[in-house]
Amino acid sequence: MARHVQLLLLLFVVLLVAAWFLAREPGPGALSATFVSSESCRRCHEPQFATWRGTAHADSLRDPSEEVIVGRFDGTPVDYHFYTATPYRKDGDWYMRIEGKDGRPPGDHKVAQVVGKSFEQTYLFMGENGEWRVLPLSWSVERQQWDHTHLILADISGSRGTVTEDFDARMVVFNQGCGQCHATGYDVGFDQKTGKYESTFLEGAVACESCHGPGSVHVQWHEAGRDTGTGSGYERPAQLIHPRKDLDARRQLEACGRCHFLHEWRYAIAHDPHVGYEDIATSLNFDQRRGFHADGKIAGLNYHGTTQSQSACFLKGGMGCLDCHKLHGGKPWALRWPEKSDAQCTQCHTEVGADPAAHTHHKQARCVDCHMPRFLTGILYFMRDHMITNPEPELTELHGVENVPNACSVCHVEEGIAWVREQRQELWGPTPPRLKRDVGLMMDLRRERAPGAPPEDVVATDRLIEVALDRESRSFFRNTAVVALTSRGTAAARATMIELLGDPSSALRSLALHAVSMDPYPEAGPALRPLLNDESRPNRVDAAEALALTGWRGRTPEYERAYRDALLSRERQQVYQRDRVKMALLADATRRPEEMLRLFDELLLFTDWDSARGDKVLISRMAALYQRRGRLRIEAGKFEEAMQDLTQAARLGGKQSLWLWSDSAEALYALQRRQEALANWSYVQEGAPRGSLAQLLATYRIAHMRGPAAVERAALERAQEREAGNPLVGEWVRRARRALQR
Numbered sequence: 001m002a003r004h005v006q007l008l009l010l011l012f013v014v015l016l017v018a019a020w021f022l023a024r025e026p027g028p029g030a031l032s033a034t035f036v037s038s039e040s041c042r043r044c045h046e047p048q049f050a051t052w053r054g055t056a057h058a059d060s061l062r063d064p065s066e067e068v069i070v071g072r073f074d075g076t077p078v079d080y081h082f083y084t085a086t087p088y089r090k091d092g093d094w095y096m097r098i099e100g101k102d103g104r105p106p107g108d109h110k111v112a113q114v115v116g117k118s119f120e121q122t123y124l125f126m127g128e129n130g131e132w133r134v135l136p137l138s139w140s141v142e143r144q145q146w147d148h149t150h151l152i153l154a155d156i157s158g159s160r161g162t163v164t165e166d167f168d169a170r171m172v173v174f175n176q177g178c179g180q181c182h183a184t185g186y187d188v189g190f191d192q193k194t195g196k197y198e199s200t201f202l203e204g205a206v207a208c209e210s211c212h213g214p215g216s217v218h219v220q221w222h223e224a225g226r227d228t229g230t231g232s233g234y235e236r237p238a239q240l241i242h243p244r245k246d247l248d249a250r251r252q253l254e255a256c257g258r259c260h261f262l263h264e265w266r267y268a269i270a271h272d273p274h275v276g277y278e279d280i281a282t283s284l285n286f287d288q289r290r291g292f293h294a295d296g297k298i299a300g301l302n303y304h305g306t307t308q309s310q311s312a313c314f315l316k317g318g319m320g321c322l323d324c325h326k327l328h329g330g331k332p333w334a335l336r337w338p339e340k341s342d343a344q345c346t347q348c349h350t351e352v353g354a355d356p357a358a359h360t361h362h363k364q365a366r367c368v369d370c371h372m373p374r375f376l377t378g379i380l381y382f383m384r385d386h387m388i389t390n391p392e393p394e395l396t397e398l399h400g401v402e403n404v405p406n407a408c409s410v411c412h413v414e415e416g417i418a419w420v421r422e423q424r425q426e427l428w429g430p431t432p433p434r435l436k437r438d439v440g441l442m443m444d445l446r447r448e449r450a451p452g453a454p455p456e457d458v459v460a461t462d463r464l465i466e467v468a469l470d471r472e473s474r475s476f477f478r479n480t481a482v483v484a485l486t487s488r489g490t491a492a493a494r495a496t497m498i499e500l501l502g503d504p505s506s507a508l509r510s511l512a513l514h515a516v517s518m519d520p521y522p523e524a525g526p527a528l529r530p531l532l533n534d535e536s537r538p539n540r541v542d543a544a545e546a547l548a549l550t551g552w553r554g555r556t557p558e559y560e561r562a563y564r565d566a567l568l569s570r571e572r573q574q575v576y577q578r579d580r581v582k583m584a585l586l587a588d589a590t591r592r593p594e595e596m597l598r599l600f601d602e603l604l605l606f607t608d609w610d611s612a613r614g615d616k617v618l619i620s621r622m623a624a625l626y627q628r629r630g631r632l633r634i635e636a637g638k639f640e641e642a643m644q645d646l647t648q649a650a651r652l653g654g655k656q657s658l659w660l661w662s663d664s665a666e667a668l669y670a671l672q673r674r675q676e677a678l679a680n681w682s683y684v685q686e687g688a689p690r691g692s693l694a695q696l697l698a699t700y701r702i703a704h705m706r707g708p709a710a711v712e713r714a715a716l717e718r719a720q721e722r723e724a725g726n727p728l729v730g731e732w733v734r735r736a737r738r739a740l741q742r
Contacts, residue, residue: 267537396409408423596628659735
C-alpha cells in the first residue's frame with residue numbers, strides 16, 4: 001500500500017515538472033501573433049511577394065525615393081484659381097511651393113510620404129503638429145500630367161457636387177481617416193492633450209499580413225523545424241488565413257470592406273482579417289450629401305463593397321470578392337480575367353454563356369458593359385459599378401441622368417432616352433415596380449432636404465415606414481428611409497424602430513439604435529437588451545448607450561462587455577468626442593460615478609463649442625451628461641451646483657426628459673423653492689405613464705409636500721420592490737429608493 005502511495009506521489013511530481021516545462025515553452029497556438037513585415041514572408045514566398053508588389057496595395061503609403069516618386073518635380077509652375085504650385089527638387093528631396101492668390105498662407109512643403117502609384121500619385125507633407133497633410137497637386141500616371149488633388153478626393157468619395165473649386169487640400173489630415181487603410185499595423189499616435197501626432201506603422205502598404213493575419217508565430221513554427229512540408233499540424237495562429245479558402249463570401253466582403261466599404265470608423269482595423277468592417281465601423285450606406293446615385297449605385301472610385309453587398313450575385317449567389325479578383329498573379333485591377341471577359345460572369349451563368357446574343361440582343365456587348373457599366377464619376381477616372389444590376393433607362397427618363405445613370409445610354413447617346421427606354425421595355429420588360437417606388441422616394445427625400453423646400457414637400461411617414469420594413473428592397477433604400485424616420489418622433493416611427501432592432505441587417509439595427517438614442521423612450525428597452533449580444537461590436541456599444549438613455553442602471557455580464565468594448569475604441573486611433581460621451585454614459589449606467597465624472601471633465605476640456613453646436617447628436621448627449629452630473633451633485637448635497645448643471649442640460653437638450661424635471665424638482669425643493677418644485681413634480685406626474693415608477697414617485701412627492709402621504713408612499717414602496725432588480729428602469733429605481741429613504 002505504501003509503495004502504491006509512493007508511485008502516485010512520484011507520478012504527481014512528474015506531472016508537475018512536465019506542466020512547468022510546458023508553461024515555460026508554450027506551443028505556437030498559445031502565443032499571440034504580431035506583425036513581421038512582408039520581407040519576412042518573402043523569404044519563403046518569393047513568387048507571391050513578387051505578384052503582390054505589382055498591385056496597388058503595395059504602393060499605398062511609401063517613403064519618398066527615386067524609385068517611388070513618378071511625378072515631374074522639375075520646377076515648372078502649375079497655375080490654378082487660388083494658388084500657383086511649383087513642384088521642385090532641392091538637396092536630393094522633393095518639395096512643392098504653394099503661393100496663394102487669395103490671402104492663404106504660402107509655403108514650401110517637403111514631401112514626407114507618397115500615396116499610390118497605379119493611376120494617381122499624391123504627396124503628403126508634415127504639418128506643425130506632426131500630422132501628414134495633403135499637397136494640392138497629384139500626378140496622373142496614365143496621362144503624365146499634374147491634377148488638382150481636391151478633384152481626385154472628390155472622385156474617390158463621389159462628392160464632386162460638394163467639393164468647391166477653392167478647396168485647399170492642405171486642410172486634409174491624412175492620419176485621421178486615411179492612414180489605417182494605407183498601412184499595416186497602423187497607430188494614429190494622437191495625443192489629445194498636446195494636439196500632436198506621432199503616427200506609426202509597421203509597413204506603408206496593404207501588405208501580406210493585412211489579408212493573411214500577423215505572421216510571427218507562423219515564422220517561429222517554421223524556424224523551429226516543425227513544418228512537415230505539407231503544412232499539416234498547424235494550429236492558429238501559426239496557421240495563417242487563406243482568404244479564398246478560409247473566408248466565405250460574407251467574410252471576404254467584410255475583410256476587404258474594412259477599406260472598400262463606405263463607413264464611419266469606430267475602432268482601429270483589427271489585426272485578424274476575420275474581424276470585418278461590421279465589427280469596427282458603422283455603415284454609411286444611405287443617401288446623403290455625397291457618394292451615391294438615387295438608385296443606390298456608388299458615385300465614387302472606392303467603397304464598391306458597399307454596392308456589392310446589395311448585389312443579387314452576393315445575396316443569392318454567394319459571390320465573394322475573390323471569385324473575380326486575384327491578388328497574386330491576377331490581371332490589371334487584380335482581376336482573375338481580363339476586364340471585359342465574360343468568363344467572370346459565365347462561371348456562374350452558364351446558360352447565358354452558351355448563347356450570349358440571345359440574352360443580350362447585341363453582337364458586341366459584354367456582360368460588364370450592361371451589368372457593371374463604367375459610369376463617369378468625375379472628370380478624371382471611370383470605375384465599374386459593383387451592384388451588378390440591370391440598366392433602367394425608365395428611371396433615368398423620370399429623374400435625370402445625374403441622379404440615375406444607366407448603361408444603355410453610355411452607348412446609345414444619339415438615340416435619346418425615350419428610344420432607349422422603349423427598347424429596354426420591349427426586349428426585357430419594364431422597371432420593377434418596387435425599384436420605381438424606392439427611387440421615387442429617394443428623389444422626394446432629396447427635394448425635402450433641399451434648402452428652402454416648401455412644407456408640402458415633406459415625405460409622408462407611412463411611405464418611409466413601408467420601405468424601411470420591406471426586406472425585398474435594397475439596403476440602401478431601407479437605410480435611407482430609417483435615417484429619414486429618425487427625426488419624425490411619432491408613435492408609428494417609434495414602433496418601426498423597435499421592430500427594426502431585430503432586423504437581420506446589422507446596418508439597419510445600427511441605424512435603429514441611433515434613432516432610439518436620439519429619441520429615447522422606455523418602451524424600447526426590452527428590444528434593446530438582446531442587442532447587448534449583437535454580433536457587431538459597435539452595435540453592442542450603441543445598444544448599451546441607448547439603454548442608458550432610456551433608463552438602464554445596473555451591471556450585467558452583457559452590459560459589462562459592452563462597457564469594455566466602448567473602452568477599446570481608444571486603441572490605436574484618435575478618440576472623438578462622441579466616443580467619450582458613450583464611455584461616460586456607460587460608466588454612469590454601470591454605477592461608476594468617479595469614472596463618469598472623470599470622462600465628463602475630459603469631454604468638457606476638449607470640446608470646441610463653436611464647432612460642436614452643429615452636431616445635434618453630441619449636443620443632446622452632452623445635455624444628458626449634464627443632467628447626470630446634476631443628479632450626482634444632488635445626491636452629494638450640492639444643490640446650487642446641481643441646478644447649474646440641470647439648467648445647462650435644459651439649455652442644450654431641446655426635448656427635456658422626465659429625469660431632468662424630477663431632478664430639478666428635488667434640487668429646487670432642497671433650495672426652499674417649493675412652488676417651482678411642485679410645478680416640476682406635477683409635470684412629471686402628468687407626463688409619465690400611469691402606474692409607472694416615475695408617476696408614482698411624482699405623486700408621492702407632491703402628496704408629501706402637502707401633508708401626510710402614507711397611501712402614496714405604500715404604492716411607491718410596492719412598485720420599487722417590484723422593479724428593484726430590473727435595470728431597464730434603474731434610473732427611476734434609484735430616485736424612488738432615495739425618496740423612500742428620506
